[in-house]
Amino acid sequence: MRYISTRGTAPALDFRDVTLAGLASDGGLYVPEAWPRFTHEQIAGLAGLSYVDTAARVMAPFTAGVLSEDELRELCAAAYGRFAHAAVTPLVQLDHDHWLLELFHGPTLAFKDVALQLLGLLFERFLTGSTEHLTIVGATSGDTGSAAIDAVAGRSGVDIFMLHPEGRVSDVQRRQMTTVGAPNVHNIAITGDFDTAQALVKAMFNDRAFSRRFRLSAVNSINWARLMAQVVYYFYAAVRLGAPGRPVAFSVPTGNFGDVFAGYVGSRMGLPVAKLVVATNVNDILARALADGDYSSRQVVATPTPSMDIQVSSNFERLLFDLGDRDGAALAAQMQGFEASRAMRLSNAQRDGSAALFAPERVDVDDMARAMRRACDDAGETIDPHTAIALAAARRQAQVGVPMVTLATAHPAKFRDAVERATGSRPPLPTRVGDLFEREERYVTLDGTFDAVSGYIAARAAARD
Ligand SMILES: *Cc1c(COP(=O)(O)O)cnc(C)c1O
Numbered sequence: 001m002r003y004i005s006t007r008g009t010a011p012a013l014d015f016r017d018v019t020l021a022g023l024a025s026d027g028g029l030y031v032p033e034a035w036p037r038f039t040h041e042q043i044a045g046l047a048g049l050s051y052v053d054t055a056a057r058v059m060a061p062f063t064a065g066v067l068s069e070d071e072l073r074e075l076c077a078a079a080y081g082r083f084a085h086a087a088v089t090p091l092v093q094l095d096h097d098h099w100l101l102e103l104f105h106g107p108t109l110a111f112k113d114v115a116l117q118l119l120g121l122l123f124e125r126f127l128t129g130s131t132e133h134l135t136i137v138g139a140t141s142g143d144t145g146s147a148a149i150d151a152v153a154g155r156s157g158v159d160i161f162m163l164h165p166e167g168r169v170s171d172v173q174r175r176q177m178t179t180v181g182a183p184n185v186h187n188i189a190i191t192g193d194f195d196t197a198q199a200l201v202k203a204m205f206n207d208r209a210f211s212r213r214f215r216l217s218a219v220n221s222i223n224w225a226r227l228m229a230q231v232v233y234y235f236y237a238a239v240r241l242g243a244p245g246r247p248v249a250f251s252v253p254t255g256n257f258g259d260v261f262a263g264y265v266g267s268r269m270g271l272p273v274a275k276l277v278v279a280t281n282v283n284d285i286l287a288r289a290l291a292d293g294d295y296s297s298r299q300v301v302a303t304p305t306p307s308m309d310i311q312v313s314s315n316f317e318r319l320l321f322d323l324g325d326r327d328g329a330a331l332a333a334q335m336q337g338f339e340a341s342r343a344m345r346l347s348n349a350q351r352d353g354s355a356a357l358f359a360p361e362r363v364d365v366d367d368m369a370r371a372m373r374r375a376c377d378d379a380g381e382t383i384d385p386h387t388a389i390a391l392a393a394a395r396r397q398a399q400v401g402v403p404m405v406t407l408a409t410a411h412p413a414k415f416r417d418a419v420e421r422a423t424g425s426r427p428p429l430p431t432r433v434g435d436l437f438e439r440e441e442r443y444v445t446l447d448g449t450f451d452a453v454s455g456y457i458a459a460r461a462a463a464r465d
Pocket residue numbers: 110111112143144221253254255256257258259260307308386387409410
């Protein structure tokens with residue numbers, strides 16, 4: 001399998017190099033040269049397989065030429081052995097047609113562990129025996145940072161610099177990042193919002209000299225391997241609910257469009273996906289883009305769902321590329337237009353293509369809180385605010401007889417204050433996070449400027465000769 005850039009001019013890479021690279025050198029994102037297709041029989045053959053075996057089957061076409069299915073299975077067994085639930089991503093039934101897919105049983109209590117625990121092992125495997133040193137630079141609205149840090153803390157050959165917007169992540173999220181003592185972990189709080197942090201990271205990647213000198217690598221969902229790992233649970237859940245014999249719908253709380261794009265990939269691979277509900281909070285650039293073709297960035301509004309407080313969704317570019325006839329030159333022009341004016345229109349082909357599968361929904365704070373209370377009252381389930389946005393959207397889009405799966409992306413204890421405000425009860429932290437509130441925090445606060453942040457990193461990262 002080869003990977004090509006959405007902007008058409010960066011060199012094609014194999015799975016190893018695409019995993020280590022992150023952003024393509026032409027500013028685009030890597031996607032598989034062609035989507036692998038599973039037949040009806042191949043999907044039926046996933047019935048009854050464990051999560052780890054499903055993962056190896058589903059990902060094998062993407063790693064072909066670099067990792068065999070057996071090698072993948074071994075890595076998955078190690079990555080998912082750290083999850084607190086034997087099913088890794090269990091389904092919980094809410095009522096006749098509604099299910100939750102619990103993705104938060106990993107070490108840092110959010111769905112990002114599913115991809116990042118595997119990515120940490122992939123980095124280690126690809127760097128073992130080489131003299132290469134990676135500098136991972138990332139921006140986080142909370143969950144990516146803790147999951148990435150957990151996945152690479154103490155591993156050799158890698159330093160991680162994680163930027164988070166000061167004061168905009170929950171106390172649990174911040175402590176999960178800042179109380180990790182490993183010397184290769186560097187936490188940076190920046191003044192500004194998440195989009196500022198993400199733009200700084202992008203600027204460092206786009207600075208070719210800087211990027212090459214420190215061998216920058218990404219753990220944000222611009223990294224293809226992360227999306228690949230997320231495709232697995234769409235298969236795992238759909239097969240348990242009757243696929244390939246019957247279609248299944250998913251509702252996905254969306255920020256950077258990574259998780260829902262993985263559902264799109266599943267559908268391109270042959271999984272019968274009836275609908276992908278793209279659930280946003282009031283930061284609704286994606287809902288507007290999919291409903292009206294208007295992809296224009298507005299001021300970010302801080303909400304109880306910080307992982308969705310985003311007005312530039314990096315992975316949306318992958319969808320636009322695929323729906324725009326995979327025309328890299330046209331997409332590069334479209335994205336450059338967006339980068340200059342913070343606004344663009346989707347083409348007719350992009351609009352028609354997305355309308356067939358995606359159902360956009362914008363959910364405000366009142367509907368979010370109502371969904372949290374209803375899950376408690378009707379089904380005895382405590383859900384986190386991000387999950388609640390998607391569940392509220394799922395209820396609007398449900399069709400009789402089609403199983404609707406809401407992706408539960410964070411453990412409610414990760415957002416205890418918001419859960420308590422909505423439901424009146426405070427979810428306890430699971431024992432596996434231990435003494436989070438007793439441990440010492442370690443981080444610096446920097447101005448959200450390129451010079452401040454790149455200077456800090458340059459003084460601490462390992463440079464190439
Ligand atoms: C990251 C995150 C999201 C958004 O996922 P994207 O892949 O960025 O769309 C939603 N909910 C939670 C809890 C998250 O951590």
